[in-house]
Amino acid sequence: QSVLTQPPSVSGAPGQRVTISCTGSSSNIGAGYDVHWYQQLPGTAPKLLIYGNSNRPSGVPDRFSGSKSGTSASLAITGLQAEDEADYYCQSYDSSLRKVFGGGTKLTVL
Amino acid sequence: QVQLVQSGAEVKKPGASVKVSCKVSGYTLTELSMHWVRQAPGKGLEWMGGFDPEDGETIYAQKFQGRVTMTEDTSTDTAYMELSSLRSEDTAVYYCATVQGYSYGSYFDYWGQGTLVTVSS
Numbered sequence: 001q002s003v004l005t006q007p008p009s010v011s012g013a014p015g016q017r018v019t020i021s022c023t024g025s026s027s028n029i030g031a032g033y034d035v036h037w038y039q040q041l042p043g044t045a046p047k048l049l050i051y052g053n054s055n056r057p058s059g060v061p062d063r064f065s066g067s068k069s070g071t072s073a074s075l076a077i078t079g080l081q082a083e084d085e086a087d088y089y090c091q092s093y094d095s096s097l098r099k100v101f102g103g104g105t106k107l108t109v110l
Numbered sequence: 111q112v113q114l115v116q117s118g119a120e121v122k123k124p125g126a127s128v129k130v131s132c133k134v135s136g137y138t139l140t141e142l143s144m145h146w147v148r149q150a151p152g153k154g155l156e157w158m159g160g161f162d163p164e165d166g167e168t169i170y171a172q173k174f175q176g177r178v179t180m181t182e183d184t185s186t187d188t189a190y191m192e193l194s195s196l197r198s199e200d201t202a203v204y205y206c207a208t209v210q211g212y213s214y215g216s217y218f219d220y221w222g223q224g225t226l227v228t229v230s231s
Contacts, residue, residue, distance in 0.1 A: 002154060036217035038155075045205055045221040046147075046155065052215060089155055093214045098169065099145075099157040 003028060004090055004102035011108040012080045020105045022073045022090030028100060030071035033093040037066055037075045040087040040104075049088070050075060077107070085109045112136045114206050114222035121228045127194040130225045132206030134187040143209040144189040145218065146180060148202040158191070158204075164213050196229045203227075 005023040012018040022035060029035055037050040048057050050066035053073065065076045073092075077084055090102040117131040134142065145160025159170035159180055168180050179192045189206055204225045207218040 034211075034215035034217075038218070045224050046207075046218070047221070048217060048219050051211070051217045051219075057219070091155075091217065093216075098171065099216075101147075101155040101157065104154040 002103035003094055003097060003100040004092060006088075006090060006102040006105045008103070009106045009108065011110055012077075013110045014080055014082065016080045017076060017078045018080060018107065019077075020075045020088050020090075020107070022075070022092075022102045024071050024073075024092060024094075026071065027096060028071075028092045028094040029068065029073060031095060035066065035068050035073035036091045037064075038089045038091065040089065042086070046089065080109055082109050112142065112208055112220040114208070114220055116204075116206060116222040116225045119226040119228070121230065122196050124197055124229055124231055126196050126229075127192060128196060128227050129190055129192040130204050130206075130227070132189040132191075132222050134189070139182050139184050139187040139189060143216075144180075144182065145207050145209050146178075146191045147205045147207055147218065149205070149224075150199070150202040153202075156202075160209060162213065193227075196227075198229050201227065201229045 034052045038046040039049045040046045053068040054066045063078050067074050087104045089104045094100045113135045115133045120128050122128050143161050143163050146158040148156050162169045181190045206222040208220045209216045210219040
């Protein structure tokens with residue numbers, strides 16, 4: 001059971017917009033700690049996608065965006081492409097457990 | 111650009127220990143904050159611990175306290191993670207990853223390729 005809750009799966013057709021939620025509590029996201037997102041393509045290491053709630057590292061397309069409100073955060077992907085099919089993880093800080101991850105969400109491009 | 115190259119796959123028997131290495135290039139280890147994350151087959155990511163530059167010490171996730179030791183050899187820019195008393199549930203891919211940002215807002219910016227550790231009798 002992960003401290004941060006994500007939907008197990010989401011899907012969308014090419015060109016569509018999808019969002020992935022990450023729900024925490026008052027000891028992590030709700031306490032004001034930043035949320036970060038990672039993309040893990042099949043058989044590869046995770047890759048930083050969004051840091052500090054809404055910042056994109058160099059090289060990450062602006063189709064990817066992040067936001068945070070209250071005890072939750074969201075990752076939005078617009079103009080969905082086949083190569084976006086991957087697992088996505090949110091990560092934050094927890095006052096008891098320190099660094100915590102969400103359980104991950106599998107994105108399927110239909 | 112930071113590059114992290116990890117040691118190869120390991121097969122261990124229950125009760126044994128495993129030591130995984132992570133060689134840094136592009137930067138020196140002293141310039142980085144190295145952490146370890148693992149991923150069991152078909153499961154999510156799990157933080158194990160790493161160096162906290164604000165405290166100046168290595169911190170471990172409570173779950174692994176007493177069973178994991180993370181060390182660094184700055185002469186070779188290599189980080190190590192040793193996990194003891196292995197059990198089948200420790201079968202996972204182990205990643206080294208550098209941490210960027212201040213403590214409460216830090217994130218993992220560079221990742222090694224992963225090392226599969228299989229625990230089986």
